[in-house]
Amino acid sequence: MKIHVIDFGILYGFRWPTLIQRLSQRPCPPKLRITGIDLPQPGFRPAERVKETGQRLANYAQSFNVPFEYNAIAKRWEFIELEEFKIDRDEVTIVSCMFRFKSLFDETIVEESSRDVVLNLIRRAQPNLFIHGVINGTHNSPFFVTRFREALHHFSSPFDMLDTIVPCENQERMLIEKDMLGREALNTIACEGWERVEGPESYKQWQLRNMRAGFVQVPLSRRLAQFVINNIALRYHKDFVVDEVGKWLLLGWKGRFRYAFSTWKLA
Numbered sequence: 229m230k231i232h233v234i235d236f237g238i239l240y241g242f243r244w245p246t247l248i249q250r251l252s253q254r255p256c257p258p259k260l261r262i263t264g265i266d267l268p269q270p271g272f273r274p275a276e277r278v279k280e281t282g283q284r285l286a287n288y289a290q291s292f293n294v295p296f297e298y299n300a301i302a303k304r305w306e307f308i309e310l311e312e313f314k315i316d317r318d319e320v321t322i323v324s325c326m327f328r329f330k331s332l333f334d335e336t337i338v339e340e341s342s343r344d345v346v347l348n349l350i351r352r353a354q355p356n357l358f359i360h361g362v363i364n365g366t367h368n369s370p371f372f373v374t375r376f377r378e379a380l381h382h383f384s385s386p387f388d389m390l391d392t393i394v395p396c397e398n399q400e401r402m403l404i405e406k407d408m409l410g411r412e413a414l415n416t417i418a419c420e421g422w423e424r425v426e427g428p429e430s431y432k433q434w435q436l437r438n439m440r441a442g443f444v445q446v447p448l449s450r451r452l453a454q455f456v457i458n459n460i461a462l463r464y465h466k467d468f469v470v471d472e473v474g475k476w477l478l479l480g481w482k483g484r485f486r487y488a489f490s491t492w493k494l495a
Contacts, residue, residue: 229258232319237328238264241281252292259295268302275302306342310352323350326361330428336370347441358492364485365428379416389481431476431488443492445475
């Protein structure tokens with residue numbers, strides 16, 4: 229058995245060491261091939277970061293005796309060609325994207341939505357499974373007042389969460405508030421057109437996009453969903469919320485769902 233993971237937005241590859249560990253526990257670990265995709269970095273070595281991620285994962289897989297291969301792609305996602313995935317039909321192909329499709333332009337910016345272009349590319353790859361995680365937001369309106377109001381509701385939730393569970397003098401909290409949440413909020417509110425790169429949609433909007441692209445939703449594993457629900461209830465603050473709605477696993481704070489996860493296959 230061979231497994232091919234195509235990761236849109238691999239960044240530093242933090243999601244995959246756990247998979248490597250689990251595969252190593254099998255009597256005969258299958259070969260794992262990861263295609264790591266990210267945007268090119270400025271400068272003379274645009275693919276440096278995504279290649280370094282591959283090298284770290286290769287070293288990690290070697291330490292667990294898991295056969296490993298890595299393919300780096302650093303370019304605008306809507307310009308990726310199917311041949312660059314090097315699809316092998318003897319492999320189990322899994323496509324994963326966690327929260328990064330929000331930076332693709334939609335129909336309000338370009339005539340042919342980059343989101344639909346990438347979803348059609350994934351469909352042509354014919355994966356056995358497509359794992360999709362989204363930021364559940366509605367602050368992507370081209371109209372400023374509407375976008376400002378929705379952004380206020382959206383960003384108040386993580387700030388309230390940090391204020392509740394993390395001391396105000398904590399350096400990591402300051403970093404998250406200023407360099408992550410602050411930049412996202414600034415880009416959402418102050419930028420227009422091509423300059424606005426934060427464009428989340430609600431999970432229901434993504435559900436329609438995925439269905440139009442030729443995917444059908446796969447029910448979540450009841451055991452896994454219940455494990456997540458029970459684990460958060462037992463180990464985390466009481467105001468964290470998790471629920472399963474329409475085959476989506478939703479996570480949030482005080483009744484406002486911020487993250488949504490789902491699995492898909494070809495229709």
